[in-house]
Amino acid sequence: MSDAEGTTHDTGAPTRDPEPTPETGATRERVGDGKFGDYGGQYVPEALMPAIRELEDAYERYVLGNEDGFRDEFRRRIREFGGRPTPLQRADELSQRYDTDVYLKREDLLHGGAHKLNNALGQVLLAKYMGKERIVAETGAGQHGTATAMAAAHLGMPCEIYMGERDIVRQRPNVFRMKINGAEINEVTTGRGTLKEAISETMRDWATTVENTHYVIGSIVGPHPFPTMVRDFQALISEEAREQVLDQVGRLPDAVLACAGGGSNTMGAFHHFVDDDGVGLYAVEAGGSSLAVDEEEGVAPNSASLSTGTEGVLHGARTKLLQDGDGQIVESHSVSSGLDYAGVGPELAHLVDEERVQPVNVDDDAALEGFHRLSQREGIIPALETAHAFGYLEEHADELGDLVVVNVSGRGDKDLEAALEETEQRDIDNAPPMDELTGGL
Amino acid sequence: MGRHPSQSHDSERDASQSHDSERDASGEEPSETRLLADGSGSDLRAAFDGEPAFVPYLAVGDPDYESSLAYVEALERGGADAIELGLPFSEPIAEGSTIQEAVVRSLDAGMTPERFFEFVADLDVDVPLVCMTYYNLLYQYGGDEAESGPRPFVERAAAVGLSGFVVPDLPAEEAGPLREACDEFGLDLVSIVAPTTEDERLEKLVDISSGYLYVQARLGVTGADVAPSDQTAESLERLGEYDIPKAVGFGISDGEQAAEIVSAGADGIIVGSALVEIVAEGYEHDRPTDDVAANLEALASELKAGARRGGEQAVPRPDGS
Numbered sequence: 001m002s003d004a005e006g007t008t009h010d011t012g013a014p015t016r017d018p019e020p021t022p023e024t025g026a027t028r029e030r031v032g033d034g035k036f037g038d039y040g041g042q043y044v045p046e047a048l049m050p051a052i053r054e055l056e057d058a059y060e061r062y063v064l065g066n067e068d069g070f071r072d073e074f075r076r077r078i079r080e081f082g083g084r085p086t087p088l089q090r091a092d093e094l095s096q097r098y099d100t101d102v103y104l105k106r107e108d109l110l111h112g113g114a115h116k117l118n119n120a121l122g123q124v125l126l127a128k129y130m131g132k133e134r135i136v137a138e139t140g141a142g143q144h145g146t147a148t149a150m151a152a153a154h155l156g157m158p159c160e161i162y163m164g165e166r167d168i169v170r171q172r173p174n175v176f177r178m179k180i181n182g183a184e185i186n187e188v189t190t191g192r193g194t195l196k197e198a199i200s201e202t203m204r205d206w207a208t209t210v211e212n213t214h215y216v217i218g219s220i221v222g223p224h225p226f227p228t229m230v231r232d233f234q235a236l237i238s239e240e241a242r243e244q245v246l247d248q249v250g251r252l253p254d255a256v257l258a259c260a261g262g263g264s265n266t267m268g269a270f271h272h273f274v275d276d277d278g279v280g281l282y283a284v285e286a287g288g289s290s291l292a293v294d295e296e297e298g299v300a301p302n303s304a305s306l307s308t309g310t311e312g313v314l315h316g317a318r319t320k321l322l323q324d325g326d327g328q329i330v331e332s333h334s335v336s337s338g339l340d341y342a343g344v345g346p347e348l349a350h351l352v353d354e355e356r357v358q359p360v361n362v363d364d365d366a367a368l369e370g371f372h373r374l375s376q377r378e379g380i381i382p383a384l385e386t387a388h389a390f391g392y393l394e395e396h397a398d399e400l401g402d403l404v405v406v407n408v409s410g411r412g413d414k415d416l417e418a419a420l421e422e423t424e425q426r427d428i429d430n431a432p433p434m435d436e437l438t439g440g441l
Numbered sequence: 442m443g444r445h446p447s448q449s450h451d452s453e454r455d456a457s458q459s460h461d462s463e464r465d466a467s468g469e470e471p472s473e474t475r476l477l478a479d480g481s482g483s484d485l486r487a488a489f490d491g492e493p494a495f496v497p498y499l500a501v502g503d504p505d506y507e508s509s510l511a512y513v514e515a516l517e518r519g520g521a522d523a524i525e526l527g528l529p530f531s532e533p534i535a536e537g538s539t540i541q542e543a544v545v546r547s548l549d550a551g552m553t554p555e556r557f558f559e560f561v562a563d564l565d566v567d568v569p570l571v572c573m574t575y576y577n578l579l580y581q582y583g584g585d586e587a588e589s590g591p592r593p594f595v596e597r598a599a600a601v602g603l604s605g606f607v608v609p610d611l612p613a614e615e616a617g618p619l620r621e622a623c624d625e626f627g628l629d630l631v632s633i634v635a636p637t638t639e640d641e642r643l644e645k646l647v648d649i650s651s652g653y654l655y656v657q658a659r660l661g662v663t664g665a666d667v668a669p670s671d672q673t674a675e676s677l678e679r680l681g682e683y684d685i686p687k688a689v690g691f692g693i694s695d696g697e698q699a700a701e702i703v704s705a706g707a708d709g710i711i712v713g714s715a716l717v718e719i720v721a722e723g724y725e726h727d728r729p730t731d732d733v734a735a736n737l738e739a740l741a742s743e744l745k746a747g748a749r750r751g752g753e754q755a756v757p758r759p760d761g762s
Contacts, residue, residue, distance in 0.1 A: 043576055043610045045535045047635035047660055049642065190541050196532060203534045208661035210637060298531070311589060313577040313610070314532060326553050327581030328531040 034224020037353060039346035042223040044316045048203070051210040052223055058130045059225045063122070063232060070129055074122055074233075081154055082111045082121060084236060088244035088405070093377040098397035101249065104380070105241045105269065105407045114383065114410030115237060115265045116147035120216060122233035124151040124159075127214035134209065135159040137216040138202040140167055140195030141338035142174025143383075143410060144218030149183035151216075159183040162202045164193035170337060174414055192331050195341050199315050219262025220345030223316030227345050234268025241405055242272045254401020255280040258409065259388040260359075261303055261339030263348040265409035274356060280400065283348060284392045286334035286385075287361035295324045303332035305344040306352050306359035314342065320349040335364040335422050336384035336415070365426055366391030371412065371419055372431045383410035384419060484569040485604050485629045485652030488523040489686035493752040494653075494709030495520055495699070495745040496688055497716055498573065500527040500543035501560050502552035504724040508733070509547075510563060512720060515734035517566040519741020524566065525607060525711065528557045528574035535609035537664030539714040542721060554582050554594070561601045569604035571631060571652070576611045579619065595622035605629030605652045613645045620649050631655050634680065636672035643679065653686040655711060658693065658702070665694040665714040669702060677706040696747030703751025710748050716740060 034040045042052055062070035078084045086106045094102040107115040124135055135157050139145025145161040152159035161183050168175055168187055178185060186205075191197040199217075206215040220227045220234070238256075245253055258269040260283035273279045288302030300322040302308070309320035314329055322330050322342040332340045351357040362370075370390030375381045382390065386409045393406060412419065420438060423431045431437070488494050497516045502509050516524055529544040529552050536544065561570060576591075583593030598606070605628050611619060613632065623630045629652030634643065636657060647654065656676050658669030669692045680687050689702045690711030699710045716737060723733035 041615050042612060043615055044612060045609050045635070046612055046633045046646070047637055047657060049612050049635075050637045050639055190538070191531070191545070200532050200534045204537070204662045207535070210660065313575075313580055315534070316610075321577075323577070323581070325581075326555075327577040328548070329577075 034228065036227075036347045036350035038311070039317065039319050039349045040224055040227060041318050041346075042316060043313050043318065044203075044223045045207055047207045048210060048223075051206070052225075054130070055214075056225045058126060059229045062126055062129050063229060068129060070126070074125055077125065077154075078118065078121055078236065082117050083109065085240045085244075086110055088241055088248060090248075091378050094393070097377070098393070100397055100400065101403045102393070103245060103249070103253070103403070103405045104378070105237060105405055107237060107265065108380065108382065108386070108408045108411035112143075112147045112150055113413060114143045114147065115234060115268060115407075116143045116218065116410070117151065118236055118268065119218070119230050119233040119264060120144065120147035120151040121154070123214065123216040123229075124148065124155050124157055127157065127216070128155055130214065132212060132214040133158070134213040135216055136162065136202050136205050136209070136213055138162045138195065138198040138218060139174075140164070140198065140340060141336070142167065142171040142178070142414065143338055145183070146174050146177045146181070148216050148218075149178040149181035152183065153181040160186055160205070162186045162188050162198045162205065164188045164195065164198050166193040167195070167198070167337060170418070171414065194331065194337070196315075196329060196331070203315070219264040219341070220267050220347060221262045221315060221317060221319070221341070221343055227317065227347055230264055231267045231271060231345075231347060234264050235271040237265070237268040237407060238270060238272035241269065241407075245403075245405060249403060251403065252276050252279055253403045253405045254278070255282060255404045256407070257282045257284060257389045257393060257400075257404065258407040259284045259286075259339065259385045260306060260344065260348065261286070261385060262341050262343070263345035265407055267345060267347055269407035270351075270357065274351070281351070281357045282392065282400075283352070283357050283359050284388045285359060285361040286336055286339040286367065286388055287363040288332075288334035289364055291361070293322060293324065293330055298324065298328065298330045300330045300332045300342070301334075302361070303334050303339045303341060304359075304361045305332075305342060306348060307361050309344065317343070317346045319343050319346040320352075335367055335418070336388065338383065338385040338410075339388070360392055360396075362388050362391035362395065364422070365428065366395065368419065368422055368426065368428050369430050370394060371415075372423070372428065375412070376430070380408065381412040381416075382408055383412045384415045386410055387412070483604065483629045483652050485523055485571065485631070486686060488569055489653060489688075489708045493703045493707070493748040494522040494686070494688065495741070495748050496523045496525060496690075496709055496711045497521050497741060497744070498525040498527060498711060498713030499716060499720065500529055500540060500547050501557055502529065502547035502550055503543040503717070503720055504546045505550045506552075506556065506560065508730045510560065511730050511734045512737055513564055514566055515738040516716070516741050517568055519738040520745030521568055521741060522709065523569045523571060523604070525571045525573045525713070526557075526561065527713075528552075528554060528572055528578060530575040530578050533575065535662055537662040537666070537714060539665065539717050539721065540663050543717045546724065554578055558597055558601045561603055570602070571605045571607055571629075572598055572603050573607040573609070576608050576615075579606075579608065590622075591619045592622040592625070595619070595626050595628060599626035599628055603628065605631055607631045607633065607655055609633060613642070613649050616649050623651075633657055634676060636660055636670065636676055640679065643683075647683045647685060650685060653688045653709065654680065654683075656680065656687050656689045656707065658689050658691040661691070663691060663714050665692065665718060668692045669698065673702060674705045681706065693744075696743040696750070699744045699747030700751035700754065703748045704754040706755065710744065712744055
């Protein structure tokens, strides 16, 4: 092996193409080698490496370089089909409650009801530009799957979605939405049948069909260039929010709050604020029912990989993981299945180590209270994922400054059944009486 | 014989590592820096000397520790020249359903990296052993937050007498630290070459590999249900110029296929899922360990005979082997 190979890890030197070609040299520098500090990288089977390289090249040419007008078409479609820009709305009731200006970035109003379409539309369109003929994607709670199915239908691409058998049961409405959009659903029965198994199974499909298929990964996870590319598509959120807050309030916020599972809405909401030193960035994770890991059962009753995880390698990237002492990955669990992933985007892990992003978390009860509070006081039923950010706002509003932006990453229609069930099982202070909630059903 | 000094603590497996004298069969004097990089002097490479090699795979601890010991030993009786031992990882992204299920059985029966090392030490076989696992288990072993990395795992592997590693989720770009640790302890790092691997990457892969190259016979994941593809002969042709043994795996399940692959130019064959299916069948039907071991030995013998037959049909290679 060459010396360059051996020292890559320590120096952050490029891992390949020591002499970039003139055409790509300029953008290579911007893309880098997919490392965020020590995190990131490309830990994938050799069979996938050519596809990853092809994707890197396409990302640089089309997404960064706007070749063939890719970026223009993406911006047009996300505006016309997706409904961007989404509003930045002052939450009057919450502002009064906390004696702080609270603004909501309304990604719940994006087509499909969540921020997921930003990435799904971007990647399906990119696959078209790359000449791919087929889309595969994984989904946990079904939000990424539905966004991908919508984007694929919109752009006329055949689409198959891998989904764990347990999630299929828990998220029936999203399964129907995907099917109605023409996607094929592949049930994943290995392991515990949730998101991480679905990702593994999608990678296996891709390893077989790599020559004509693009894998639309659903978050800022996986091998380079996925974390960077997905972040760029999601960064529309903070691009707009930053302009909107300057326009509407005349200054930058003191804090931006976003829930964090894999971290795509989080990095999307943070990206354009990262260089603004005065803006505090809070990644709110699901504390679940406990922050511990049950090594015996291989389960973490939370999905707080930024807060409690340790460094490791999963699904193509080095990042912070929920794992046992041997390095076996544990199953995460919280009230919001959309946050349940044992890993997190490598860029977020790095920003946490750099102390630029604060990893915080709230438990299931606080999230449910946040769900009911936003529904009652602002007329917005948030996704249970999103509700975690409002749980944190309730507990820490007095520490966040005078102007706070909260990313409303998705709407809660998909969660009604789970939310009612969980509310009934717990003593949630601010929920309407259960007989009122379910009496008419 | 040019072995790395730190290999001396391998004495507990001396019998399996006595092939050094065959190192210079090619007649070439390897340069100092290539000594380990091309695997000269490694017992894994030596397993490919002479007739075509048969390299079986089993997931260790499947379905339980004791049976698994008997199964691996049956493979040696059936003619294995080297054995790949799978250390189960919870997210085996390169494996098809057969080996995924083996991994679940083994983990459910309590397999851990520490038990794996005990298993290797307990094994009574004389052929070189390769650890096949995923990078996170190597990365986490014995380290703490301040000093993580593959070195402690490799050190322990060397101590129990393992000869090398196959790590399916570790491409050449990320393999630096593991290669360094392997060099330090005198172990081999086997790389996988895929049908999609471009020529420019081949060189890089060969560069970091030692022992043998694992030539993937088709795209996809492991499994006996999909046979090797025409791409195999093409891959072997592209690899012809490199002086390192080529073992072909993915989809080989009987002696016929073994013969075909070897006659197409492979130096050896790797078979996993077809053997794991025998273990799975025995587990499902609650068969006695001895019966399952006998079935494994029978298939191993068939595969070894097939490889041998293929070797007799093969066009002689330029190096005269």
